[in-house]
Amino acid sequence: EAQVTQNPRYLITVTGKKLTVTCSQNMNHEYMSWYRQDPGLGLRQIYYSMNVEVTDKGDVPEGYKVSRKEKRNFPLILESPSPNQTSLYFCASSYGVSSYEQYFGPGTRLTVT
């Protein structure tokens, strides 16, 4: 089954404790992206990747890091989480710029206390 998976689905952590949210897709997609969803703000893009070892900032990259060492994986790293990073996070992937549909993972709900 074609899908985007994220882990963990739920995470409660404390300020300053480094964490990683994993994202994996099995569709051989070139493009991957991370979003955060906050009430009243819709989805805002954090980082995206156009291919292995190629990443770029979205609209809200501060406090986040990403890496793309393999085509299928695109982890989101919070080196020192803060309460304002409490949010619902989605990973998405797409075949490429010429194929616009994005496939979304199920989401990771993160709470930073």
Next chain:
Amino acid sequence: GNSVTQMEGPVTLSEEAFLTINCTYTATGYPSLFWYVQYPGEGLQLLLKATKADDKGSNKGFEATYRKETTSFHLEKGSVQVSDSAVYFCALLTGGFKTIFGAGTRLFVKA
């Protein structure tokens, strides 16, 4: 800069009512436009898309027409069902891979 504005929700309708969710955008160039739907506890799914002016996207009874003159992409459905209850997001794709989403509109359909 580029932006998407959607009507605020929630929108509450009775089953079989007509649905319109307004979406307007600001963008340079010629963006592609999308509607995504999010069911409770799930990620977003593409509902329909339009890649150039005057294109009409349609899927599952939903329709939206890319109107460049009014910079709009309103979502419509002639007869909603309880199963259509979800959050609907309008989005645009600019050059490269930057997708901009609206704030989302929650739809409740009552039986």
